Amino acid sequence: MKKLFFVAILVAVVAAFFASANPDGLDFVAEQLGFAGRAIERPGLPYTVGVLGVFLTAGIFWGVGRILKLILLLILILVCSSPVFAARPLVTDDYGTVELGKYELEAGFNAVGFLSQIKRGMAPNIDLGLEIPYNTSAVSGLADLVLHGKWRLKDFGEDEGVTVRVDAKLTNGDAARGLGSGFLDYGLIMILSKKLGGLASHFNLGYVVIGDAANSVTDDTFVYGAAVENYFQNGIGLGAEIVGICCQIRTTANLQLCARYQASDSIRFDAGYSMALTDNSSNIATGGLTCAF
Amino acid sequence: MHIPDGFLDPKVSVGMMSVAGAALAFCFAKVKEVVTALVPAEALATAGQGAGNLSGRLRRVLTPAGEKLIYKMGMVASLIFAAQMFNFPINSGTSGHLIGGVFASVILGPFAGAIVVAIVLTVQMLFFADGGILAIGANIFNMAVIASFGCYYIYYWLKKYLPEWFSVAVAAWASVVLASFACAVELGGGVIIPAMVKVHAVIGIAEALITLALVNIFRTMRKGEE
Numbered sequence: 288m289k290k291l292f293f294v295a296i297l298v299a300v301v302a303a304f305f306a307s308a309n310p311d312g313l314d315f316v317a318e319q320l321g322f323a324g325r326a327i328e329r330p331g332l333p334y335t336v337g338v339l340g341v342f343l344t345a346g347i348f349w350g351v352g353r354i355l356k357l358i359l360l361l362i363l364i365l366v367c368s369s370p371v372f373a374a375r376p377l378v379t380d381d382y383g384t385v386e387l388g389k390y391e392l393e394a395g396f397n398a399v400g401f402l403s404q405i406k407r408g409m410a411p412n413i414d415l416g417l418e419i420p421y422n423t424s425a426v427s428g429l430a431d432l433v434l435h436g437k438w439r440l441k442d443f444g445e446d447e448g449v450t451v452r453v454d455a456k457l458t459n460g461d462a463a464r465g466l467g468s469g470f471l472d473y474g475l476i477m478i479l480s481k482k483l484g485g486l487a488s489h490f491n492l493g494y495v496v497i498g499d500a501a502n503s504v505t506d507d508t509f510v511y512g513a514a515v516e517n518y519f520q521n522g523i524g525l526g527a528e529i530v531g532i533c534c535q536i537r538t539t540a541n542l543q544l545c546a547r548y549q550a551s552d553s554i555r556f557d558a559g560y561s562m563a564l565t566d567n568s569s570n571i572a573t574g575g576l577t578c579a580f
Numbered sequence: 581m582h583i584p585d586g587f588l589d590p591k592v593s594v595g596m597m598s599v600a601g602a603a604l605a606f607c608f609a610k611v612k613e614v615v616t617a618l619v620p621a622e623a624l625a626t627a628g629q630g631a632g633n634l635s636g637r638l639r640r641v642l643t644p645a646g647e648k649l650i651y652k653m654g655m656v657a658s659l660i661f662a663a664q665m666f667n668f669p670i671n672s673g674t675s676g677h678l679i680g681g682v683f684a685s686v687i688l689g690p691f692a693g694a695i696v697v698a699i700v701l702t703v704q705m706l707f708f709a710d711g712g713i714l715a716i717g718a719n720i721f722n723m724a725v726i727a728s729f730g731c732y733y734i735y736y737w738l739k740k741y742l743p744e745w746f747s748v749a750v751a752a753w754a755s756v757v758l759a760s761f762a763c764a765v766e767l768g769g770g771v772i773i774p775a776m777v778k779v780h781a782v783i784g785i786a787e788a789l790i791t792l793a794l795v796n797i798f799r800t801m802r803k804g805e806e
Contacts, residue, residue, distance in 0.1 A: 310675065349654050
């Protein structure tokens with residue numbers, strides 16, 4: 288059976304070079320009858336990386352975790368892991384919420400500017416957070432703030448559970464100067480954390496309603512993220528994730544690799560590098576720290 | 581044949597989503613029945629699993645044969661995904677690619693076949709921008725429900741009277757033509773129907789040949805391992 292999987296990979300690699308440039312049957316008819324222009328094109332991954340699709344489709348049936356583990360075994364050596372949190376610099380969120388009455392502060396920077404976030408535990412299974420982005424690149428100033436509310440629905444066991452998160456992006460940023468969109472957006476994100484073969488894995492899937500009423504049908508966006516991470520006994524952790532968005536006018540995907548160092552119980556340093564998998568996103572490096580108090 | 585966003589009337593998009601959703605839910609239920617078995621909770625407790633359950637209750641567990649089928653579905657899905665990347669040129673400046681619906685259902689049965697094609701379409705839509713987001717319902721209906729699930733029964737019926745290879749080929753050809761017909765109707769019918777069916781009657785020949793080859797490769801490889 289495994290042989291067939293390798294056949295699929297081989298076919299995908301070969302097919303990437305032999306794809307015909309001619310339009311397919313439907314496009315051909317659409318051009319002939321003059322309605323081809325109605326198509327909303329959105330860029331996605333090019334089929335030259337179709338091998339990724341072969342892994343994805345097989346992965347859905349095999350359990351996404353097994354595939355991710357296979358890829359990550361090249362990077363990670365499995366050691367007994369300590370509790371893990373998909374916090375900075377991973378974009379993918381974990382199911383955990385900040386303890387009642389405690390605070391967590393995340394601060395980081397990248398090429399665009401500084402990003403800090405403060406979270407407070409409001410109930411044993413609920414926390415509220417405020418994201419404060421400050422741009423320093425082309426235009427400097429405070430960008431749109433984002434409010435998060437996380438509600439932990441169910442714990443399956445240690446480091447495993449399901450959480451739902453509600454986001455609201457405010458309109459305080461100066462839209463004319465490019466610091467905000469001028470629209471109030473809100474989103475609902477489902478978060479699943481699960482241990483897969485000793486690796487902590489987190490999966491996010493959400494839908495964001497963009498406040499721009501005129502273009503709401505084309506702008507409303509699915510957001511997705513999948514991350515795996517592992518901590519070693521000496522406090523060093525490694526992680527990887529694929530995150531992106533998908534709406535009617537574009538599809539993006541980024542692969543981020545990151546390293547973290549847990550300096551003490553309350554302070555953790557991190558650095559990450561995010562590689563664009565689609566040509567409409569960009570490579571970006573980031574660094575920062577998280578502290579709990 | 582992946583319909584992009586913007587081609588379909590929003591009402592048609594939503595309608596097709598519900599039809600495709602219902603059909604897939606039915607297929608899921610059928611596959612779930614095949615891959616799992618109801619086992620009394622006591623039997624699991626004595627086997628060291630599911631201890632602490634109420635006695636007398638039945639629990640659904642994945643059977644070894646079921647796990648094998650799921651692996652097989654993964655194989656077929658990745659093979660179809662890869663094979664769909666091959667765009668073969670057809671005369672008069674168009675090109676076609678495999679749908680793989682009949683291949684999936686001949687190997688896996690109609691229910692699992694439809695699910696496999698639907699998953700391939702979803703991955704293409706989410707990551708490769710192939711096929712629209714709002715059009716996913718229509719695309720799943722055309723290529724998973726009609727071409728895979730529906731055309732399995734063409735194969736099943738023909739097989740009774742004709743050689744097996746010939747039934748596979750005819751069903752594969754019919755799957756492309758019928759899917760293109762459904763696609764044309766969703767797009768508004770009229771002049772689109774003859775135009776779509778004409779082009780896809782030619783593409784269907786390639787689908788038939790590739791499906792025959794794939795079915796043979798799959799079966800010989802399976803035999804080699806058993």
